[in-house]
Amino acid sequence: MAAKHGKAFTLIEALLAAVVLAVAVSALVVPFAAGVRMQQVETRRSLAASVAEQMMEEILHRAFEEPDDADNEPEDEADFGPESDERERRDFDAIDDYDGYTEAPGTLTDAGGALITDPGIEGLSRHVGADYVYVAGQDTSRDVPLLRVTVEVRHEGRPIITLTRLVHWL
Amino acid sequence: MNRWTARAFTLAELVMAVSITAVIGLAATGVAVSLSSLNEHSEEYYRHLQTGRVASVRLQQTLRRALLVTAGTDDSLVVWACDDNDNGQINLSELVEIHYDPVTDELFELALSLPAEMSEASRSAIDIEMSLADVIQAAANDETVLDMFAQYAARRVLARDVQAFSVRCDEPTPMTRLVSFRLSIGSGARVAQTSGAATLRAHRTAYVGWDNDTYVLSATEVGGDDANP
Numbered sequence: 543m544a545a546k547h548g549k550a551f552t553l554i555e556a557l558l559a560a561v562v563l564a565v566a567v568s569a570l571v572v573p574f575a576a577g578v579r580m581q582q583v584e585t586r587r588s589l590a591a592s593v594a595e596q597m598m599e600e601i602l603h604r605a606f607e608e609p610d611d612a613d614n615e616p617e618d619e620a621d622f623g624p625e626s627d628e629r630e631r632r633d634f635d636a637i638d639d640y641d642g643y644t645e646a647p648g649t650l651t652d653a654g655g656a657l658i659t660d661p662g663i664e665g666l667s668r669h670v671g672a673d674y675v676y677v678a679g680q681d682t683s684r685d686v687p688l689l690r691v692t693v694e695v696r697h698e699g700r701p702i703i704t705l706t707r708l709v710h711w712l
Numbered sequence: 713m714n715r716w717t718a719r720a721f722t723l724a725e726l727v728m729a730v731s732i733t734a735v736i737g738l739a740a741t742g743v744a745v746s747l748s749s750l751n752e753h754s755e756e757y758y759r760h761l762q763t764g765r766v767a768s769v770r771l772q773q774t775l776r777r778a779l780l781v782t783a784g785t786d787d788s789l790v791v792w793a794c795d796d797n798d799n800g801q802i803n804l805s806e807l808v809e810i811h812y813d814p815v816t817d818e819l820f821e822l823a824l825s826l827p828a829e830m831s832e833a834s835r836s837a838i839d840i841e842m843s844l845a846d847v848i849q850a851a852a853n854d855e856t857v858l859d860m861f862a863q864y865a866a867r868r869v870l871a872r873d874v875q876a877f878s879v880r881c882d883e884p885t886p887m888t889r890l891v892s893f894r895l896s897i898g899s900g901a902r903v904a905q906t907s908g909a910a911t912l913r914a915h916r917t918a919y920v921g922w923d924n925d926t927y928v929l930s931a932t933e934v935g936g937d938d939a940n941p
Contacts, residue, residue, distance in 0.1 A: 567740045574747035581754035588761055589906070592768065596892070596909040599772075603882070603890040603911035653892045653909055654880050660905040662761075 589662050590695040590703040593650055597668055597693045598705050600653040601640050606689065606711045608636045616685050616711055619674055631655070637689055637709060641672040669694045675708070687711040753902060760873065760898040764906035767819055767871035767895060774808055774821065775910035780917065780929075781888040782844060783851030787812040787877050789891070790851050792916075793823070800919070800931050802847060805839045809856055810870075812877035819874045819895070822858050825866035838864065844886060844920065844929040873897050886927055887917050 551559075607617050608625070622641035628634055631643065632655055645651070645668040650658045670693050674686035688708050695703040721729065775781075778791040782802070793808040795801075809822040826835055838861050850856070858865040876896040881888040894907040920927055921934040 563736060567736075567743075570740055570744045571747060574744060574751050577751045578747065578754050581751070581758050585754075585758050585761055588758075588765060592765065592906055592908060595772075596907060599909040599911045600890060652880075652894075652907055653882065653890055658907055660907065662757075662904075 585662050586666070586697060587702055589660055590666055590697070591705075593658060593663065593666065593668060594693045594695045594703045594705045596652060597670065598691065598707060601637055601670065601691055601693070602707065602709065604635060604637045604639070606637060606709060608638075616674070616687070616689075622672055637691060638672050640670040640691070643670040644668070665697050667696045667699075669696065677708075685711075756902050757898070757904050760902065760904035761906060763871050763873070764895045764897045764904055767874075767897075768893075768906060768908035770821075770870050771810065771893060772908060772910040774810070775891050776913050778808075778912050779915060780844075780886045780920070781881060781891060781912070782807075782847045782886050784879060784881055784885045784888070784891075785851075787879065789879055790847065792847075799841070801929060802842050802844060803839050804842060804858070804861070807842075807847065807858070809858060810879075811856075812874060817874050818872055819870045819877050821868045821870060822856065822865050823868070824858060824861060824864055826864055845926040848886070848927060871895065871897060873899060875899070875903055886920055888912070889915050889917060 611617065617636075617638055622638040624634060624639045624643075628639055631651070634640060634643075647665050647667050650663060650666065650668055652658055670691070672689055672691050675688050675690045676682050676686060677688060680688075687710055689711070691707050691709060693705045694701050774791065774793060775789075778793050779795060780792040781789055782792055783790040789810040791808050791810070792802050792806055794806055796806055797803060805824040805826065807823070810819070811822065812819050824839065826838060830838075856865075874895060874897055877893070879891060879893045882890040882892075890909060890911050892907065892909045894905065896903050896905050898904050916929070918933040919930050921930050922928070
């Protein structure tokens with residue numbers, strides 16, 4: 543009986559061996575896995591910055607207010623968003639038209655309307671907002687000459703890049 | 713002695729232990745190797761992507777401060793980059809060409825760079841004033857406007873290992889105000905794609921008119937409407 547006892551591993555010994563093995567394998571695998579994950583996060587962030595910049599450049603090239611608006615007054619913020627005849631992005635002709643504009647994952651397009659097919663942008667969505675702002679020291683009794691444009695890129699609903707620009711009404 | 717014999721592994725146990733260790737070791741090695749390969753692939757992709765981003769930023773710098781995009785094809789642009797001498801006209805040294813060379817896989821800018829020790833007379837003779845029509849015509853003839861003084865053309869590489877480059881303008885040149893571009897960088901299956909856009913912040917399209925079937929650059933604003941052929 544004593545001899546049999548000596549030959550067999552105890553449960554503790556077997557568990558200890560398994561733990562030692564698991565730690566050794568983890569030590570080998572975890573750094574690689576962490577490296578890959580970090581690269582993926584950085585790649586996504588880099589591409590998100592790129593698509594946010596593209597949208598911002600497109601918006602900045604639009605007019606401050608509707609070109610056919612002859613009253614020479616900034617548009618009421620409540621009227622921000624595309625006009626009834628501006629059904630698609632390519633119809634937008636003023637910055638405020640982009641207010642509330644959203645592109646769901648897999649539908650991001652460039653300024654020409656071509657789908658952006660860069661691998662790595664899966665799961666990214668793009669959201670645009672515009673509002674008037676006063677800056678410190680500005681006369682708040684006058685019409686707001688500054689429009690704040692915000693482009694946010696989200697991954698699975700969480701913001702990963704936010705670009706903001708102030709545009710001055712000339 | 714009996715105690716020692718009882719404690720030792722039998723041959724069968726040893727073989728089994730070695731086999732199990734080998735199987736687990738091989739599996740762990742396989743996972744580590746594939747993860748290492750994935751990591752390497754990921755790093756290379758990221759490096760290409762960063763190269764593309766740097767090229768994009770450089771392109772944006774040139775385009776954002778440009779006054780006009782005087783000519784463009786699917787993979788090249790000629791821009792009036794600045795008006796250094798404030799004469800309201802295009803001088804050779806104020807032009808920047810952006811080209812993609814599929815032979816060397818390079819995306820580069822060309823601009824006139826005159827030596828500092830060059831005399832003012834020589835400088836003036838080389839840095840000639842060009843009409844907008846001449847600049848457009850040179851591009852239409854597939855000539856680089858800097859060809860005539862090629863020895864003074866400075867080549868600035870924006871990116872290497874470029875597999876494809878394409879540009880698109882919102883309006884036909886020279887009335888362009890927004891330029892979109894796409895870049896593919898890398899080799900084989902490891903190609904990173906990136907895209908970008910740039911708005912000409914201080915464009916002079918309002919100074920471009922249409923006269924005698926050609927574009928002309930006016931000293932004063934012509935309102936833009938007169939520039940529609």
